[in-house]
Amino acid sequence: MSARSGSMTARETSPKPAEDKASLLEKGAPAPAAPPAPGAKQLLFCFIGLQASYLTWGYVQEKVMTKEYSTGRFPSATFCVFSNRVLAVTVAWAVTMYKHGGKLNIPAPLWVFAPCALSNTLSSFGQYQALHYVSFPLQTIAKSTKVIPVMIMGKVLNKKTYPCVDYIEAVLICLGVSLFSLANVTTDFFGGGTSGDASSYAAMAGVAMLALYIVSDSFTSQWQSRLYQAHPTVDQFQMMFAVNTWAIIMTTFALVTSGELWITLQFIGDNPIAFLDNVTIAITSATGQLFIFYTIKTFGPIVFTIIMTTRQMFSIVLSTVIFGxxxxxxxxxxxxxxxxxxFNRIKRQAAKRKQAAPAAPPSK
Incomplete structure (x- = not known):
């Protein structure tokens, strides 16, 4: 009896092997208690916020990159990215300081934010620069295919697996948005947005810029999702601050070494309306980033990409209404x-959540 009790005591008191749950990036803070599952109200909040921010942003972005100001075209896509990031980091710093008692504590090593900051900067640059070589409708169709690259990047980067129905839905969404965009095809569909150069070089440059945008943007959302999993105590404001700090460093270096900084500042001095356009882009980019980080953390990169893909249709509707x-x-x-x-995806996921919900305990 005593021997048995001794063996039981030894088993009970012996330390259990520690579970090595190293995070995807590096060991982060312990995960807090699981929050309640996000609902339809949160999804609607994300949808409206993203649409309002990026419809305005897209309209003014196209205006900046295709409009003739009094002294010519806006000279630098990199400066547009830089100005966006300056306001975004200011907003993120203010909110982070307010939320965390005047402390700017980022509960993750700063280097882990650098990869998505670089890819985010490259995707923004590619999106702006593409309008020098391709038309806005062609850029819109290219964006509509982004759901599939995001899923592929999730498979490669985060080892995610998706059921066949997810791929079918992604293809259908890409097809629907492409059809919607093709309805607006005109004779200058493949023409450059600003250069007017229809040469094979311009076409190749446009395709390269679109590819840079799609690949970089797909990487960005999946890396941010990966980072949230590795460091669950990082909130969207801390993410926004860290990512944009890196982006400012990168774009400042690019502007100074290329000489574009002084050229653009001179251009803005000669064209005050260009400054106002950049401020508008910066404001809507900052609010859009807040919704991006919140959406990815709450619903994941696939839902975020679907929302942003449907934005292409709303942007075309807006253009249709404005220009008659x-x-x-x-x-x-x-x-x-x-x-x-x-609608089918929302219905299917609601049924899945209902099926996975724990059964209520029997009443006594």
């Missing part, structure tokens, strides 16, 4: 495909 274009049947067909797919 006709609503074409092909646009209706594309919209039906996209919204039917999204």
């Amino acid at each position: 274009h006709a609503i074409k049947p092909l646009m209706g067909m594309g919209a039906i495909i996209v919204f039917a797919t999204i």
Whole structure:
């Protein structure tokens, strides 16, 4: 009896082997208690915030990169990225200081934010620069394919697996938005947005810029998701501050070494309206980033990408209303495909959450 008791005591008191749960990037702080599952109100909040921010941002972005100011075209896409990041880091710093009692504590090593800061900077540069070589509708169609690269990047970067239905939904969304965009095709569909150069070099440069945008943007959202998993105590404001700090360092270096900083400052001095346009882009970019980080942390990169993909349709509708274009049947067909797919996805995930929810304890 005593021997048995001794062996039981030894088993009970012997230390259990420590579980090595090293994070994807490096060991982060212990995860807090699981919050309640996000609901439809949060999803609607993210949807409206992202749409409002980036519809305005996209409109003014196209204006800056394609408009003739009094002394010519805006000279630097890099400066547009830089100005966006300056306001974003200011907002993030203020909110972080307020939320954390006047302390700017980032609960993760600063280096882990550098990869997504670089990819985010490159994607923004590619998006701006592409408008020098391709038309806005072609850029819109390229953006509509982003759901699939994001899923592939999730598989490569985060070892995620997706059921076949997710890939089918991604293809349908890409198809629907592409049809919607193709309804607005004109004779200058493949023409440059600002250069007017229809040469093979311009076409290749445009495709290269679009590829840079899509690959970099797909990497950014998946890396941020990975970082949130590795360091669950990092909130969206701390993420925003750290990512934009790195981005400012990178864009400042690029502007100074290329000489674009002084050229652009001179251009803004000669064209005050260009300064106001950059401020508008910076404000909407800052609010958009807040919604981006919150959406990725709450719902993940795939839901975020779907919201941003459907934005392409709303941007075309906005352009159609502003410039008085006709609503074409092909646009209706594309919209039906996209919204039917999204509705089916929401319904399917709601059923999945309901099935996974723990059963209520029996009443006594």
